[in-house]
Amino acid sequence: MLLTNSLATFGRYCMFLRRVFSIPDRFSEFGRRTVAEVAKLGIDSIPLVLIISVFIGAVIAIQMQLNIASPLIPAYSVGLATREIILLEFSNSILCLILAGKVGSNIASEIGTMRVTEQIDALDIMGVNSANFLVLPKVVGFVAFMPVLAVLCMVTSLVGGYLVAVFTDLITVSRYVYGLQAFFQEWYVWYGLIKALVFAFIIATTASFYGYYVKGGALEVGKSSTNAVVTSSVFILLFDVILTKLLLQ
């Protein structure tokens, strides 16, 4: 029963994506809405990303210093380990899990409310492809802006670690900076960005799907929002494993 339901939902999701990824009725309207979504889903997320990144970057640096303090391990390892954690996991997977809560619930509740107040029916009756009209700008806008958020997260997190070096005596600035530069692999940045793009797509489409098919009232909109966040988080974790296996081995 669970398997049948899951397959049916997946099938519906695929058909939904087919409707979303069709040619927009009006490109000028699509462009206008995409810019608005970049502002709403992307630019409005920058403060959250900056705050979380700077603190987590600082915490990672402190924890690295406390856990790997050993005469056998070079002091610059703190910077190196901080950098690797941030590039490989925090700036994409963890960041997207956080954004799944903010952006995912925003998308699901907005589209869900439009569904229960018959605004989507109104679009359909006018002859507008409502899935394409409402969802495509959100997907394109959020996926296009995600690399900016990921790069901001990387930089700010490393700055968070740097501040620990500056304001505490746990590690010297020169050793931290040397660690950041040591054994740097450019591919890790690309790997992080590729994962962030895939996760952004998962967040935007999953949340839109749950919002689009809401039935009922305010209670159901709330439930769909929660389901969107839970499901996209699970898929982010699943694809994290798959992409890591594919891209790093």
Place this chain on the structure above:
Amino acid sequence: MIEVQNLTKSFDGRTVLHGIDATFYEGKTNLIIGQSGSGKTVLVKSLVGLLTPDSGKILFDGRNLLTMSSEEVKDLRKEIGMLFQGSALFDSETVLGNVEFPLKMFTRKSREEIRERALFCLERVNLKGAEKKFPAEISGGMQKRVAIARAIALNPKYLFCDEPNSGLDPKTSILIDELLSDITHEYNITTVINTHDMNSVLGIGENIIFINKGHREWVGDMSQIYNTANEALNDFVFATRLFQEVREYVAEHGTINDRK
């Protein structure tokens, strides 16, 4: 004109519409009435294509909605205007933006022409001066009028209204009824109104279709409804003491058309 022939619709094995036959005339206010749960909303949703019936025909001036290609349906939708129970205005757009929306999506008019047409429609529903407000900032009656303005922006041939008086005070309800009736006659639209508001039934019902338990039980106009022998219709329309007295008044004086 819209003709419905032998329309049947079921949900999970429960038949909601039992072979409905009905005709909705051009230039007339066609009312679908019936108790809650009688199937009238399912009928209207089937007419506008939001639900797919199990069998039957829905003919828009001879074109069967149920056998049309998706492109033909898309073209037909441009001839349809719809007024929803809750107005269904786009929250993120201003009043003017809501009325301009279908014009932006489906016409090649310039920005000035679109604005001019939208302002004309707003003026037609007596909403001049509210262009810059958002739906949340205006009253329910004003929202309904914006929705009417949006519905007529593209000069539709068919106008569907789902309980247009729901949630409105009696005076505003009458204003909405009169507006719908005026627009119907002025632009020769086939207007289909789903309602259980008795003021609408007795005030603007030029072609009334009574649905009871999924069956079409009665067809007539507002003058014929006073003399109907249909028991279910009598129970439904003249359920309150007020309307029973109206019926007695009509029986005595012949009409209430001078009541305004």
